[in-house]
Amino acid sequence: MDKTDAKDQVQVLTKTKIDLSRLACAAPAANAVVGQSLQRTDDLLKVTGKLKYQADLPKEDCLHGKILRSPYPHALIKSIKTDKAKSLPGVAAVLTAADVPGRNGFGAIIPDQPVICADKVRFVGDGVALVAAETEKIALEALKLIEVEYEVLPAVFDPRDSLAEGAPKVHAQGNLISHDKLRKGDVEKGFAEAEVILERTYQVPFLEHAYLEPDVVLAALQPDGVMLVQGPMQAPFTTRRNVAPVLGLPINKVRCVQIHMGGGFGGKEDSPIDLGCRAAVLAWHTKRPVYMSLEREEVTLQTCKRHPMIMQVKIGASKDGKLTAFEGVIYDEQGAYASLGPRLPPAGGSHVHAMVMMAGPYEMSHVKVDAYLVYTNHPYGGAMRGFGAPQVHIAHEQAMDELAALLGISPLEIRRINAFKLGSATATGQVLDQSVGLRETLEACEKSFGFSKRFKQAGYINPKSSKRRGVGVGMGWYRTSIGTFGDGCGANVHVHEDGSVLLFTGITEMGQGAFTVLPQICAEELGVCLEDVRLVKPDTDQVPESGPTVGSRSTTLMGNAIILAARQVKESILEKASEMLMVPVSRLRASQRKIFDCENPERSLEFKAVATACMATGKRLIGQGWWAPPMATLDKETGQGNPYHVYTYSTHMAEVEVDVETGEVAVTDYVAAFDVGKAINPKALEGQIEGGVAMGLGYALMEEVAIVQGYTKNLGLNNYLIPTIMDVPNVKSVILEMTNNLGPYGAKGIGEMPNIPATPAILNAIAHACGGRVRSLPADPEKVFWAIREAGGPPPR
Amino acid sequence: MSNLEITFVLNGERVKVVTAPDALLVDLLRDTLGLTGTKVGCREGECGACTVLLDGKPVNSCLLPAVKAAGRSVTTIEGLAAADGTLHPLQEAFTEEGAAQCGFCTPGMILNAKALLDANPHPQEGEIRQALSGVLCRCTGYGKIVAAVKTASQSRK
Numbered sequence: 001m002d003k004t005d006a007k008d009q010v011q012v013l014t015k016t017k018i019d020l021s022r023l024a025c026a027a028p029a030a031n032a033v034v035g036q037s038l039q040r041t042d043d044l045l046k047v048t049g050k051l052k053y054q055a056d057l058p059k060e061d062c063l064h065g066k067i068l069r070s071p072y073p074h075a076l077i078k079s080i081k082t083d084k085a086k087s088l089p090g091v092a093a094v095l096t097a098a099d100v101p102g103r104n105g106f107g108a109i110i111p112d113q114p115v116i117c118a119d120k121v122r123f124v125g126d127g128v129a130l131v132a133a134e135t136e137k138i139a140l141e142a143l144k145l146i147e148v149e150y151e152v153l154p155a156v157f158d159p160r161d162s163l164a165e166g167a168p169k170v171h172a173q174g175n176l177i178s179h180d181k182l183r184k185g186d187v188e189k190g191f192a193e194a195e196v197i198l199e200r201t202y203q204v205p206f207l208e209h210a211y212l213e214p215d216v217v218l219a220a221l222q223p224d225g226v227m228l229v230q231g232p233m234q235a236p237f238t239t240r241r242n243v244a245p246v247l248g249l250p251i252n253k254v255r256c257v258q259i260h261m262g263g264g265f266g267g268k269e270d271s272p273i274d275l276g277c278r279a280a281v282l283a284w285h286t287k288r289p290v291y292m293s294l295e296r297e298e299v300t301l302q303t304c305k306r307h308p309m310i311m312q313v314k315i316g317a318s319k320d321g322k323l324t325a326f327e328g329v330i331y332d333e334q335g336a337y338a339s340l341g342p343r344l345p346p347a348g349g350s351h352v353h354a355m356v357m358m359a360g361p362y363e364m365s366h367v368k369v370d371a372y373l374v375y376t377n378h379p380y381g382g383a384m385r386g387f388g389a390p391q392v393h394i395a396h397e398q399a400m401d402e403l404a405a406l407l408g409i410s411p412l413e414i415r416r417i418n419a420f421k422l423g424s425a426t427a428t429g430q431v432l433d434q435s436v437g438l439r440e441t442l443e444a445c446e447k448s449f450g451f452s453k454r455f456k457q458a459g460y461i462n463p464k465s466s467k468r469r470g471v472g473v474g475m476g477w478y479r480t481s482i483g484t485f486g487d488g489c490g491a492n493v494h495v496h497e498d499g500s501v502l503l504f505t506g507i508t509e510m511g512q513g514a515f516t517v518l519p520q521i522c523a524e525e526l527g528v529c530l531e532d533v534r535l536v537k538p539d540t541d542q543v544p545e546s547g548p549t550v551g552s553r554s555t556t557l558m559g560n561a562i563i564l565a566a567r568q569v570k571e572s573i574l575e576k577a578s579e580m581l582m583v584p585v586s587r588l589r590a591s592q593r594k595i596f597d598c599e600n601p602e603r604s605l606e607f608k609a610v611a612t613a614c615m616a617t618g619k620r621l622i623g624q625g626w627w628a629p630p631m632a633t634l635d636k637e638t639g640q641g642n643p644y645h646v647y648t649y650s651t652h653m654a655e656v657e658v659d660v661e662t663g664e665v666a667v668t669d670y671v672a673a674f675d676v677g678k679a680i681n682p683k684a685l686e687g688q689i690e691g692g693v694a695m696g697l698g699y700a701l702m703e704e705v706a707i708v709q710g711y712t713k714n715l716g717l718n719n720y721l722i723p724t725i726m727d728v729p730n731v732k733s734v735i736l737e738m739t740n741n742l743g744p745y746g747a748k749g750i751g752e753m754p755n756i757p758a759t760p761a762i763l764n765a766i767a768h769a770c771g772g773r774v775r776s777l778p779a780d781p782e783k784v785f786w787a788i789r790e791a792g793g794p795p796p797r
Numbered sequence: 798m799s800n801l802e803i804t805f806v807l808n809g810e811r812v813k814v815v816t817a818p819d820a821l822l823v824d825l826l827r828d829t830l831g832l833t834g835t836k837v838g839c840r841e842g843e844c845g846a847c848t849v850l851l852d853g854k855p856v857n858s859c860l861l862p863a864v865k866a867a868g869r870s871v872t873t874i875e876g877l878a879a880a881d882g883t884l885h886p887l888q889e890a891f892t893e894e895g896a897a898q899c900g901f902c903t904p905g906m907i908l909n910a911k912a913l914l915d916a917n918p919h920p921q922e923g924e925i926r927q928a929l930s931g932v933l934c935r936c937t938g939y940g941k942i943v944a945a946v947k948t949a950s951q952s953r954k
Contacts, residue, residue, distance in 0.1 A: 039892055046900030047888040047907060049834020049874030056833035210935055212838040212846055212901040262836070262901030263935050296839040511899025511936045683895040690938030691898065717843035717933065725926045725939040 032592045034524040034745050037683035040516045041535070042260070042509070054216045054231040054259040055293060062218065063092050065282045065292035066139040068129040068146050069301070070121035073377040073710025074155035074168060077119055077148060080129060085145035090138035092286045094146065095130040101284055102248030106277045108238055108270060109344050112171065113337035113380070115246055115277045121150070122170055122336035123377055124710050125301040132282040132290050155710055159310065159331040159374035170336060170375035177334055178343045182355050182369040182639030184427055190325025190366025194316025198403045202313065202395040203776040206333075206705035207306035209384055210722045211510075213262020214299050215271045219279035220289035227254050227280050232261035233272035234508050235548035240540050246277045247284055254280075258538040264510035265695070266383030269550055270339055271303040297715035304382025305705055307341065307350050308333045311358070311395040321409050321417045325366040326359040326427070330392070332373045335380035340387070341373050347483030347634040347643030349373065350381060354388030356634070356643050359427040360396035361438055361477040362418040367427040369639065377710050383550055385695060385755045389478055394699075397474045397760030398775065401767065411473050411764065412451060415442060419475065420649070429640040435740035435748065437675025438649035442475065444673040444734045449653040458768055460797055466661040468795065469668070470769025474652045474761030479644030480749035481629050482551040488628035489553075490544030491561040493522060495569050495622075497615035499593065499608030501526060501533040503562065506546030507554045508538050512751055513684035514554050520680055521559045521744050525566035526573075527590025528607055544624065552648065552749025555680055557627060559744030564625030572619040577610045629742065646740055648748045649675045652693070652761040658769040660794035663785030665701055665766055667727070672758070673734035677748035682735065689733045689754040696758025698723045700766075704778050771795055803867040807832075808876025816863045823847045823858040825866075826873060834874035834904050838933070845932030848905035849873050855912045855931070874904035877911065886949040887911055896945035898936030905932040910946045919950050 045051035082094040097104055097118035104118065105111035117128050129146050133139035154168045161167055162175040169175060191197060217231035227247055233239050236256035244254045256276070261268055275292055282290040294302065312329040332351035334341040343349040347356065355371035384390075404414040420426070422436045446452065451471055458470045481487045492504040503522045509515040519533040526533075536542060546558060570590060577595040578585045587598050596604035614621055633641035655669035672689055679685045702721045706713040714720040739746020759777075767773040772787030779787075788794055804813045807830070816825050826832045826849070835858055838844035842857040849858045850872035851865075877885040887907050890896070897903045906929060913920055913928035920928070925946045926939075934942065 037895070040895065040897070042900070043892040043897055044884075046897040046903045047874075047884065047891045048878055049832075049904050051900055052833065053836070053901070055837065056827075210933075212836070212844055212899070212933065212935055214838065261899060262838075263899040265935070296841070511901075513898070687895050687898055687937060687941060690940045691936045692938070694938035695935070716841055717839045718841055722933060722935060724933060725929050725942070728939050730940050730943075731938060 059291045062289045062291035063132040064136040064139045065290045066131045067127045070126040074153040075150040079149045081147040085142040090134040091142045093132045103245040106242040108340045110338040155377035159333045162374045175375045177373040180371045185366035187325045187366045187368040191316045194324040195319045197316040199314045202311045209265045209267035211263030216293040217275040217279045219283040229276040230257040234264045234269040239276045242273045256540045258508045261510035265385045270382040300715040306384035307381035309391040313399045323364045328358045328369040330371040335378040337380040339380045339382045344484045347632045350388040354392045358392040361420045386752045401764045430642045434646045435738040437738040441651040441673040445651045449671040467657045468769045472761045472765030474757030476757035477647045478753040480556045483632040483643045486547045489546040490626045491565045493565040493623045497612045499611045504536045504543045506538045506543040507558045508549040552751040556743040560627035561625040565623035568623030648753045652757040654761040654765045656765040663781035671732045675736045678746040686733045690731045692754025693731045693758045694728045696755045700759040700762040805866045806870040820863045822861040822863045825863040845905045848908045855909045886952045890945040890949035894941045894945040896941040902934040
């Protein structure tokens with residue numbers, strides 16, 4: 001990893017109106033904890049096999065819950081007979097729609113998905129009945145004894161068909177969930193100014209998260225009438241918000257406890273709502289704890305996917321490469337249920353996010369985008385590492401390369417001419433006033449990778465080989481936050497008389513490192529060591545509302561809340577130390593378990609001793625912080641506003657080898673540079689980068705949920721392929737720290753960004769290597785093979 | 798079919814257990830013996846999270862009938878650290894290099910790497926990748942896992 005000398009460079013254009021006096025990012029001269037690659041707090045448990053995931057916890061007294069699923073993509077339920085199933089020995093409950101005690105619907109935004117379908121099924125996998133039995137085997141037997149009579153309906157599988165006149169209606173109110181618009185300037189004028197115009201359509205399929213830990217949940221009604229829902233979940237508060245009305249309970253009678261996740265990537269925002277509501281209804285009826293786990297095939301069949309999109313792009317430029325106009329249409333396929341898809345004002349929703357980002361991180365005066373979110377009879381779309389952004393980056397980054405080729409300039413040149421810089425206005429008219437290191441990431445990548453030189457050297461790797469080498473670039477930007485009211489988050493910090501600390505937040509751990517990075521921020525702010533801070537795991541009964549662990553928001557938004565909470569306690573500590581040392585508070589600094597006089601550092605006190613004195617004199621040792629970013633804005637008619645408060649920027653460069661005889665692609669070299677604001681834990685951050693690139697590689701080359709007439713054909717990991725250790729090259733990360741005013745120590749979000757430019761960088765490299773461009777993913781050997789033939793066959797030697 | 802009693806060596810100790818003839822080793826380990834460090838990701842031998850060592854060789858315990866362990870030696874992730882808690886060099890290296898993210902593949906990765914290093918103490922990168930190619934990881938992009946195995950091999954001298 002390279003850390004460039006851009007470190008400590010503060011890039012801020014305007015002061016925000018939010019009072020940041022308590023969040024001043026002028027961090028202490030030397031951070032003792034923040035910025036250090038400290039070992040993860042849960043590593044020891046992971047490498048010894050002692051870390052307990054939900055499936056590892058005892059389930060002796062549990063009933064096993066199972067779901068009877070629809071065998072049709074679209075059908076009416078004419079009748080359900082459950083008598084035979086109910087009479088099977090060992091069966092505790094067989095439930096149908098009438099048994100749902102409260103609202104028969106769940107969903108992160110619109111509760112349009114039935115807990116148990118009453119009259120109609122909308123995709124293969126929809127839940128028609130629920131069973132709880134003494135063993136899993138009996139539950140599976142019982143499913144076979146339920147008799148359902150269906151009347152099959154015509155189904156719709158393409159969003160464009162779905163919008164056509166007379167298309168089968170997936171939901172009674174129609175198939176168009178939302179049509180959102182972005183209008184900036186006058187595209188007609190912009191295209192009139194253009195000397196070169198490119199029009200293309202790019203298409204991406206459903207993607208499976210393929211987290212290694214299959215979904216699982218435990219629901220148990222407590223003696224006091226509280227429903228406990230426990231398991232891997234990215235959004236315990238959203239789960240609670242759904243389980244409560246399904247049971248007809250107030251929110252304070254549902255308790256969601258997050259257990260360490262074996263990967264989430266956005267998918268475990270949705271799936272615990274689905275499983276949690278269903279297990280809770282079974283537990284409600286049986287008054288027994290219910291354990292519900294999905295097999296791998298069920299995970300693929302039932303849970304949300306990355307939204308497929310059809311993206312039409314028209315882009316114009318003057319001869320010198322300056323972009324003049326962009327026009328885009330997005331058909332965002334939501335599938336059977338709304339999940340996280342729909343617009344949540346002001347700027348939430350997958351198609352809204354895609355719309356905002358579709359023109360790319362490039363300056364342009366004229367932009368028009370229409371984004372349609374549409375129901376079909378497919379599985380449903382949800383969040384997956386980028387939520388609409390990976391899709392549109394695949395469109396605009398390929399379009400940029402195709403346009404550069406028409407203009408006869410290099411892929412780097414067209415980006416250098418147009419890339420955002422501090423003060424640029426985005427397609428939504430947002431003036432970027434915080435840390436815009438996009439151009440710097442391009443130059444850092446170029447310096448490390450040597451793109452310009454390698455770009456001129458494309459060709460067969462040797463005279464006898466059928467493999468050609470090429471390089472590609474992908475640029476990107478990504479928000480830090482979700483652009484809705486759900487961004488507010490709270491943290492509590494408790495300091496004890498021995499100097500030890502408890503940190504309470506609702507941010508969840510799925511492998512990204514939150515349980516290390518968040519305590520690091522807390523320790524830094526208090527002036528203690530990482531090992532002094534114990535993080536209390538997310539439990540909605542104990543931690544303040546934190547919003548979901550999504551949108552690359554955990555470190556940055558929660559980090560600010562933690563700083564605010566810690567400072568309340570630190571105020572007590574410094575006041576007490578001031579009394580004890582007879583030195584004014586302004587001269588005191590806390591670091592590494594000591595409070596010392598800056599002017600005479602030998603005069604110091606142990607943090608512990610001051611905490612003891614605070615406790616003995618009744619001084620406050622508990623802090624609560626709350627932070628929400630500046631309120632998002634986005635006009636419903638014009639798509640103009642400030643949808644997200646700060647963005648991370650990145651450039652990726654990839655080298656590939658394409659076998660022009662077979663279409664096989666190998667990624668052989670990779671550099672990715674990021675403007676992250678501040679690396680709180682550089683090693684953990686690097687882990688996010690490497691993992692994100694690998695996932696982007698899968699999107700480019702092999703991943704696709706193959707659905708034929710509503711039936712998913714690749715349910716297992718034997719045919720839904722994800723990158724193995726043989727597919728992913730060593731990734732070199734370059735980290736630029738251009739701090740901003742709105743993040744803890746200047747940090748910006750990083751969880752999703754690395755995933756996003758990776759896919760188009762690889763696709764652009766393939767096109768460079770062999771001349772064939774795959775515009776409908778994945779670029780598997782067959783598609784690459786034919787793309788080469790469409791482009792006129794293998795280039796001459 | 799009646800249950801069978803089998804004896805095998807588990808993490809260095811002789812164990813005698815009763816198992817159903819159709820039970821899989823992973824379920825015997827997790828449910829009967831309480832060793833939940835061995836993970837279940839797919840039950841079809843694709844993800845490798847359930848890897849254990851059978852007489853020192855990596856196997857997918859989700860595909861192996863439990864009775865096949867009879868008379869043999871099984872090592873799980875719980876058997877790697879010394880009795881006093883001292884970590885195996887691979888476990889040390891995985892923490893040092895940041896090679897575990899969600900941790901679900903970690904036991905399978907470490908056990909495959911152990912089998913490799915036991916047979917080939919100083920492997921080349923290509924050999925490391927080949928040896929770990931049966932275990933899927935969705936979090937790390939594999940780079941830090943390769944680095945951890947290299948670090949562990951160097952610490953062995």
